[in-house]
Amino acid sequence: MAAFFLGLNANAARMDMVDVSNNNGYMSTAEYVSMRNEFGVKAVTVKISEGGTYKDPYAASSIANVQAAGMYINGYHFARYATKTQAIAEADFAGKTAKAVGLPVGAVLATDVEAEEQNNQSKATNDRNNAAFMQEIQKFGYRADIYTSGSWANNKMTIKDRTGWIAAYPYVVSGKNWYSTNHAWQWSSTAKFRISYGGFDVSQLNSNYYTAGQKSTVKPTNKAAVKANNKHIYKPSNSAKWVKESKTYTLKTAVKLHTGASTSSDTITILTAGTTVKTDQAIIQGGYRWVRQPRFNGYGYLATGPSSNTLEYVKSGTTHTYYTVKYGDSWWAIAQRNGLSMTTLASQNGKSIYTIIYPGQRLVVR
Structure with missing residues (x-):
């Protein structure tokens, strides 16, 4: 790929951590080494599981390859729980799966809370369920945290200062760290790397929680690429x-x-x-x-x-823009093509990202 994305100039958020899942497919050690050496990525957080039955098929290979690349490794579980009993059951499932795929003791195993199941609950219920999940996950030797969107934080659930991994994607990433009092801020879902295909979620780390309390000495080596791509991607904040x-x-x-x-x-x-x-x-x-x-x-x-x-x-009272689903399309592919997250694309069409879409369907993309 001739063009790629970087976020390492003085005015942009840092690319300290990348999270990957089955959406990114198989990721080689060479790809993680490139992220580390050329882009300054310190840590990778891998999807482990979802709900009570789904195991990410790429978790084991990603964990092994991240470790081979000399980077910090963590995991996350996509939550589907709506009750305390379900939260504990999902934590047991996630913890056992994480052990089986090689996530090391002491890593973070975060709960990703952004699904319809939690959207339908009260803040108090979500707080109770999240607390139950995190308490249970610690029994497996993992450190706990909550990932959610900025619009949900302290609205749908409580995210205390000095905790939390918050997702919010600004139009221009410059000057301001939106979530400096939280462990991490995920500021883009479309970052691109030189030898890797597709878009990636990238986060700035505001504490050492996701690097296991250790100081990383990883620094980017491709300074020219950093400068060229920041010039290409970023717009002046006063525009x-x-x-x-x-x-x-x-x-x-x-x-x-x-x-x-x-x-x-x-x-x-x-x-x-x-x-x-x-x-x-x-x-x-x-x-x-x-x-x-x-x-x-x-x-x-x-x-x-x-x-x-x-x-x-x-x-909006104005006419929507529609996209007609084609053979081979997925929520991820359509969302990436239109600058949306999968959750946003699905919700504005009254669906979830687990709803099956068919060729010929029309989806609202604007």
Whole structure:
């Protein structure tokens, strides 16, 4: 591949950790060595299991090859639990599977909490279930943590400071570490590496939790590639401008109306789900797409969602863009092609990433 992605200049988030799963297929030791030497990746977190029956078929080879490349290794389990009993059962399944595929004692085995099962639970229930999973997983000698999205953290579940691995994908990755008080911030799901195919999830580490309390001396060696690709990928952070937008939105969930286009600005009111909002301008800044609502005494500002998914909180009155499923397509392939996460693509079509799609189906991609 002639072109590849890097995030190692002074203004961009670091590529400290990569997470891989069956979506990435078989990953060789050479690929991990390239990530380590050319891109500065220190740690890899491998999908181990999902729910109560699924075992990732590439977990064992990835763990062995990451270790052969001299990198820190961790694992994660994609949670499907909705009750405490299910959480404990899934933790037992994940722990036994991790042992079988060679995840070393002392590694992190995080619970990935972002599925429909948890979306349908209260915050208190999710907190109880997550605590049960993490307590059980420690019995296998693994350290516990929670992975979830920024929009779920402290809304759908509690993520305390100095814990957590949070996913949020800004429009421009520069200047600000969004989740500096958490262990890790996953800031992209589409990173590319020189000798590896496809897009990867990459994270910046804010503590040594995912490197087993040890200090890594790994540094990138391909400085020219770093410079060239940062120039290609990143846009100036001051490029955001207000543009005219006369649209009507209907809120899918409750959203705060702010005095300015910033999450730190004062809250005027909380608009309930189903509220209709008419806008006159829009802007992408601070990791969100903001719209301006004319009011009788000025303006109100609300985020339509993170800039990587600008209609997460609202339904647009405008016409959608559709994609027709072809033979060989998958949720992952369609999501990557349209700059979305699989979860987002599925949810905006009223499905989950485990729903079977068929050639000829039309999916909303914008």
